[in-house]
Amino acid sequence: MSSDVVTRLTSLRQYQGDGQRAPHKPLLVLLALGQLKATGSSILQWSEVEDRLGSLLAEFGPPKNTAGNSPAYPFTRLRTDNVWILSRDVPNDNVGPLRAAPIDGRFAADVEAGLRDNPDAVNTIARLLVESQFPSTLAADVLIATGFDPDTVFGAPTFGTDRTARRRDPSWRHAIVAAWDRSCAFCGFDGSLGGAPVGIEAAHIRWFNIGGPDDPDNGLALCSLHHKLFDRGALGLSDPETVIVSTTFAAVSETGKRVYELHERRLTPRPGTTLPADVHVEWHTREVFKGNSLSA
Ligand SMILES: [Zn+2]
Structure with missing residues (x-):
C-alpha cells in the first residue's frame, strides 16, 4: 500500500524534452503533502495555490516567464496522473475559469487514504521529489518553503525506489x-x-x-x-x-x-x-x- 502511493506520487508525467526543467507538478505535490501534514487534509484552494505555488515557481522554478510556468498548469494537469481531483471541472491551463469561482484541489481519495495509513510515506515522497528536481544546495530551501523539516525528510527511507537514479562518480x-x-x-x-x-x-x-x-x-x-x-x-x-x-x-x-x-x-x-x-x-x-x- 505505502509503496503504491509512493510510486504514484513520484512517477508523475513531466515534460522533459531537451533537458528542460519541469518542477511544477512536484512542487504542487509537495505543497499538498505539507498541507496534509499540517491540517490532516490535502485540500488547497486555488487562490492559495496561485499565491504560494506562484512564489515557489518564481523562486525555484526555471527562469522563463511563459504560460507553462503558471501555477494553473500543474493545478489542472496533475489530474491526468490520476492522483489529483478538482472540486469542479475546468479546462487545462487556463487561469480565467479558476478565478471565476471558488475551486479547490486535493489528492484523490485513495491516495489520501494511502498517505493516512502510512504517514512515513509523506517524508519519503518529499525526499524523492525534491532530490529528483533540485541540487542539494536548493533541496532544503524547497522543503522549508513547502512546510517540511529537511533533516526529517533527508532521513526518510527511500525503499529502494530511487534505484533507477544514475550513479554519481565518487571521484x-x-x-x-x-x-x-x-x-x-x-x-x-x-x-x-x-x-x-x-x-x-x-x-x-x-x-x-x-x-x-x-x-x-x-x-x-x-x-x-x-x-x-x-x-x-x-x-x-x-x-x-x-x-x-x-x-x-x-x-x-x-x-x-x-x-x-x-x-x-x-x-x-x-x-x-x-x-x-x-x-x-x-x-x-x-x-x-x-x-x-x-x-x-
Ligand atoms: Zn566564491
Missing part, C-alpha cells in the same frame, strides 16, 4: 576541486582547515539530476555562498570564462554588495584546467539563471 568532486586549485572559481576563496579545503564545493553547471554529467567540463569549484547563488540563478556565466550577476540579486550591506563585483569577472584557471563546455553553460542560462544580467 568527480575531488577532481573538480583539485583542478581549480582548491579555490572558488568566482571569488578565489581558498580557506582550509587542518590542511583540507573548507567551504569549497564542486558545483555542477548542468544539474546532475537533470542529466548533467560528472565530467570535467560540467564542473566548477565554488565557495559555499557562490555555489548556492549559482544554483539559485543569481550568478551565471555569459560564456565559459565570464561570470555574470542577475539583476534579481539585491544586497544592502557592503559585504552583500561584493557579489556585484563578480559581474564580468573572468575565470582564471591554471594551465590544463578544463573550462566549462558551451552546452552546459547554455543549459544553465536557459534553465537556471534568473532574468537579465547587470549591464557592463
Whole structure:
C-alpha cells in the first residue's frame, strides 16, 4: 500500500524534452503533502495555490516567464496522473475559469487514504521529489518553503525506489576541486582547515539530476555562498570564462554588495584546467539563471 502511493506520487508525467526543467507538478505535490501534514487534509484552494505555488515557481522554478510556468498548469494537469481531483471541472491551463469561482484541489481519495495509513510515506515522497528536481544546495530551501523539516525528510527511507537514479562518480568532486586549485572559481576563496579545503564545493553547471554529467567540463569549484547563488540563478556565466550577476540579486550591506563585483569577472584557471563546455553553460542560462544580467 505505502509503496503504491509512493510510486504514484513520484512517477508523475513531466515534460522533459531537451533537458528542460519541469518542477511544477512536484512542487504542487509537495505543497499538498505539507498541507496534509499540517491540517490532516490535502485540500488547497486555488487562490492559495496561485499565491504560494506562484512564489515557489518564481523562486525555484526555471527562469522563463511563459504560460507553462503558471501555477494553473500543474493545478489542472496533475489530474491526468490520476492522483489529483478538482472540486469542479475546468479546462487545462487556463487561469480565467479558476478565478471565476471558488475551486479547490486535493489528492484523490485513495491516495489520501494511502498517505493516512502510512504517514512515513509523506517524508519519503518529499525526499524523492525534491532530490529528483533540485541540487542539494536548493533541496532544503524547497522543503522549508513547502512546510517540511529537511533533516526529517533527508532521513526518510527511500525503499529502494530511487534505484533507477544514475550513479554519481565518487571521484568527480575531488577532481573538480583539485583542478581549480582548491579555490572558488568566482571569488578565489581558498580557506582550509587542518590542511583540507573548507567551504569549497564542486558545483555542477548542468544539474546532475537533470542529466548533467560528472565530467570535467560540467564542473566548477565554488565557495559555499557562490555555489548556492549559482544554483539559485543569481550568478551565471555569459560564456565559459565570464561570470555574470542577475539583476534579481539585491544586497544592502557592503559585504552583500561584493557579489556585484563578480559581474564580468573572468575565470582564471591554471594551465590544463578544463573550462566549462558551451552546452552546459547554455543549459544553465536557459534553465537556471534568473532574468537579465547587470549591464557592463
Ligand atoms: Zn566564491
